[in-house]
Amino acid sequence: MLHPLITEPSNLDIFTETQHKIIENLNDRQREAVLSTTGSNLIIAGAGSGKTAVLTRRVAYLISQGITPGQILCLTFTNKAAAEMNKRVRSLLDSVQINLPYIAPWQQDYLQNPLLCTFHSLGVRILREFGDKIDLKKEFSILDSDDQKKIVRQILKELNISEKNLQPSLAIYFISQCKQASLVSSESNKISKDFLPIFHQIYAKYESQLKKSQIVDFDDLILLPYIILSQNQDIRQILYDRWHHLMVDEFQDTNPAQFELIRLLMPLEGLRLEKEKSLFVVGDDAQSIYGFRGSKIEIILNFQDEYPGTKEVVLNQNYRSVQPILDLAEKVIAHNPNQKKKDLFTNNREVVDVHYYVARNDRDEAEFILRKLQELYINEQKADIKKVKSSSELIFEADENSYITKDYTKSKDFVKKKDPISSMFDIYLESDDNFGISRTGLYDPYSWQVPEIKWKEIKKLDEVVILYRTHSQSRSIEEVLLKHNVPYKLVSGTRFLDRKEIKDIIAMLKFLANGSDRVSMGRFLPLIMDGVGPKTLGKMIAYLDDFDYPLAPKYAQMLMDLIEKMQRCWTTNSTLIELTKELLTITGYMKYLKSEYPVKDEFEARVENIGEIYSLMFPFDEDKEMPLTEKLNQFLAAVMLMSSLEMDEADDVPKISLMSLHQSKGLEYETVFLVGVEDGLLPHQNSFFEVGGMEEEVRLAYVGVTRAKKHLYLTSAESRIQFGQIKANPISRIFRPFLDVQVKRTR
Ligand code: ATP
Ligand code: MG
Numbered sequence: 001m002l003h004p005l006i007t008e009p010s011n012l013d014i015f016t017e018t019q020h021k022i023i024e025n026l027n028d029r030q031r032e033a034v035l036s037t038t039g040s041n042l043i044i045a046g047a048g049s050g051k052t053a054v055l056t057r058r059v060a061y062l063i064s065q066g067i068t069p070g071q072i073l074c075l076t077f078t079n080k081a082a083a084e085m086n087k088r089v090r091s092l093l094d095s096v097q098i099n100l101p102y103i104a105p106w107q108q109d110y111l112q113n114p115l116l117c118t119f120h121s122l123g124v125r126i127l128r129e130f131g132d133k134i135d136l137k138k139e140f141s142i143l144d145s146d147d148q149k150k151i152v153r154q155i156l157k158e159l160n161i162s163e164k165n166l167q168p169s170l171a172i173y174f175i176s177q178c179k180q181a182s183l184v185s186s187e188s189n190k191i192s193k194d195f196l197p198i199f200h201q202i203y204a205k206y207e208s209q210l211k212k213s214q215i216v217d218f219d220d221l222i223l224l225p226y227i228i229l230s231q232n233q234d235i236r237q238i239l240y241d242r243w244h245h246l247m248v249d250e251f252q253d254t255n256p257a258q259f260e261l262i263r264l265l266m267p268l269e270g271l272r273l274e275k276e277k278s279l280f281v282v283g284d285d286a287q288s289i290y291g292f293r294g295s296k297i298e299i300i301l302n303f304q305d306e307y308p309g310t311k312e313v314v315l316n317q318n319y320r321s322v323q324p325i326l327d328l329a330e331k332v333i334a335h336n337p338n339q340k341k342k343d344l345f346t347n348n349r350e351v352v353d354v355h356y357y358v359a360r361n362d363r364d365e366a367e368f369i370l371r372k373l374q375e376l377y378i379n380e381q382k383a384d385i386k387k388v389k390s391s392s393e394l395i396f397e398a399d400e401n402s403y404i405t406k407d408y409t410k411s412k413d414f415v416k417k418k419d420p421i422s423s424m425f426d427i428y429l430e431s432d433d434n435f436g437i438s439r440t441g442l443y444d445p446y447s448w449q450v451p452e453i454k455w456k457e458i459k460k461l462d463e464v465v466i467l468y469r470t471h472s473q474s475r476s477i478e479e480v481l482l483k484h485n486v487p488y489k490l491v492s493g494t495r496f497l498d499r500k501e502i503k504d505i506i507a508m509l510k511f512l513a514n515g516s517d518r519v520s521m522g523r524f525l526p527l528i529m530d531g532v533g534p535k536t537l538g539k540m541i542a543y544l545d546d547f548d549y550p551l552a553p554k555y556a557q558m559l560m561d562l563i564e565k566m567q568r569c570w571t572t573n574s575t576l577i578e579l580t581k582e583l584l585t586i587t588g589y590m591k592y593l594k595s596e597y598p599v600k601d602e603f604e605a606r607v608e609n610i611g612e613i614y615s616l617m618f619p620f621d622e623d624k625e626m627p628l629t630e631k632l633n634q635f636l637a638a639v640m641l642m643s644s645l646e647m648d649e650a651d652d653v654p655k656i657s658l659m660s661l662h663q664s665k666g667l668e669y670e671t672v673f674l675v676g677v678e679d680g681l682l683p684h685q686n687s688f689f690e691v692g693g694m695e696e697e698v699r700l701a702y703v704g705v706t707r708a709k710k711h712l713y714l715t716s717a718e719s720r721i722q723f724g725q726i727k728a729n730p731i732s733r734i735f736r737p738f739l740d741v742q743v744k745r746t747r
Contacts, residue, residue, distance in 0.1 A: 048320025123221030180294030251283030
């Protein structure tokens with residue numbers, strides 16, 4: 001008999017050398033999951049236990065079994081996760097000498113490459129291919145949130161409703177809730193009895209407006225494919241034959257519409273009938289954090305009811321974090337009694353304490369981060385240590401109005417006058433605590449000066465993240481990082497598209513691709529129609545829909561000239577970059593931009609941003625085979641689904657990341673600063689009044705803690721400026737019980 005800890009060798013003999021490599025280093029449960037290649041499978045496991053790792057290995061394993069790569073569809077929620085998954089699968093396959101041909105990600109190739117993408121980009125593909133079933137043209141455009149608001153405002157105006165009585169965002173929320181529950185406007189009364197009839201009316205108008213303009217919003221990218229599939233058996237069959245293996249990462253965050261789509265793509269009967277089909281979903285119920293976007297934790301918890309006979313594998317070894325971090329994570333999640341128990345453990349014997357710092361205010365909180373970064377990473381910059389030490393000063397009080405500093409390197413004393421304003425903080429500054437820090441030579445509390453460090457050279461900055469509950473918390477941190485030239489990237493959730501000039505240009509391109517898109521036209525027309533008033537502009541747009549509409553011939557001619565000029569760009573150019581450049585000149589947009597930003601620097605900054613569009617277009621242009629119209633369609637879809645995260649990665653200077661807790665899921669960093677650990681922030685004040693709100697805040701805190709591999713710092717501030725007011729929040733109730741016991745206070 002073999003010792004239970006020794007894996008039976010005969011089990012492994014059946015694998016080829018390639019497969020050995022693919023599954024090597026996996027623990028028994030992980031391996032079991034990778035090898036489950038039929039039926040429905042649920043991998044439910046705690047953070048950092050290798051769920052995503054298992055998913056990527058399984059893709060490689062299926063391919064090593066001879067499965068056509070194109071038969072594999074793997075879905076995730078963020079572009080970053082999808083890109084990461086593509087990279088990992090490719091390098092895994094490369095390492096075992098399985099080489100997939102390189103095919104640009106936007107190309108529709110359903111044979112040679114597995115499709116690893118987000119739910120939304122799957123939606124775009126399905127709509128491009130089968131949108132005609134619901135009268136959606138191939139060139140449909142995707143609406144962004146600003147334009148969405150504009151449409152709703154217009155509808156409210158038509159219905160004579162003042163925005164004071166009904167905020168557009170509330171109507172948008174209602175529409176989104178309906179769509180995420182797979183309800184079109186004619187079914188919207190099923191959502192809840194609580195909404196006034198007017199909401200249903202707004203939804204109906206909104207729906208028809210989008211249809212008329214051949215526009216879809218983000219929720220439509222899931223809802224419309226669902227409608228097409230549920231109504232058309234033939235299309236269901238095509239997709240069923242196309243994708244034999246469907247996998248989903250972060251499954252805990254699926255919403256009902258997404259789940260319906262999964263069920264249509266991989267129906268239970270299909271799994272029962274055919275051995276070569278599989279559904280494989282992985283997730284962690286403790287990390288379900290998108291309730292506000294309609295995700296339902298019940299979907300993962302009740303998965304087995306929908307897919308009876310599901311094989312469940314639980315992974316419980318954590319490979320990411322040191323034990324103290326895991327201990328804290330477990331305590332945090334224990335606030336929620338209904339969470340599935342995971343009993344995570346790690347073999348990592350390293351002990352690194354989790355630290356907690358109470359800052360006086362948000363600025364001090366930010367300065368703390370800087371000090372800690374120096375302590376952590378100063379050794380990376382050995383040559384400069386002397387210099388840093390040499391700037392150390394000790395501070396002694398001389399009298400009420402002045403103090404003396406000693407600089408040991410120069411053996412000299414300096415008498416400095418106190419600044420009357422900063423001396424308001426003297427009690428803090430001159431406490432023993434701060435002398436302690438100052439003696440280390442790293443921190444001079446009096447002047448708030450941080451010794452100079454060449455931050456750009458510190459490679460490990462890539463391994464640092466600052467996490468917060470609300471985006472507004474990034475401001476004071478950014479100020480401090482900027483002041484000290486620390487490279488950082490803000491993952492702002494806002495899209496690259498939110499810059500004005502980018503929006504303008506995309507609107508022009510959208511209109512060029514989809515002549516029905518009135519929303520885009522409404523955006524750029526006023527900019528380039530010099531001297532035409534808003535009323536006439538409205539008429540011009542109406543005229544396009546109906547040439548009998550009364551419009552002075554002069555304006556009709558202007559409009560027709562413009563459209564003709566724009567259309568001509570199709571024939572005179574062969575690349576997207578040329579096309580766009582010409583478009584900007586002939587429409588007079590560049591002239592407009594110059595007049596809008598007369599200051600040279602400002603204008604140049606805008607032009608630089610436009611250059612970023614060209615960089616994005618470049619890979620599309622490289623494909624010499626693709627027709628220009630198709631290039632434009634593909635480019636627009638890619639840009640609309642893109643977040644600023646992808647934009648910022650262009651240069652390779654290592655940077656600290658700043659992001660919200662929501663954006664951090666699936667990611668890992670050596671060092672994590674979780675800031676604003678306060679009641680009102682984490683848990684967020686809105687959660688106090690929502691059913692299930694506190695549970696979701698606890699899960700968010702759990703997600704934050706479990707991003708850290710080695711160093712975790714929690715911070716709170718005794719006072720901070722929040723929503724324009726000075727607030728003194730109590731320490732977070734989620735963490736309060738463990739501070740001092742589980743977590744060490746730090747300075
Ligand atoms: P999350 O819940 O945060 O999404 P996860 O369960 O998806 O986490 P992964 O990101 O797949 O976890 O893995 C966490 C870390 O552990 C990664 O750095 C991964 O490379 C590593 N890892 C996973 N499995 C193993 C293993 N068997 N041996 C060594 N390292 C592993
Ligand atoms: Mg993961």
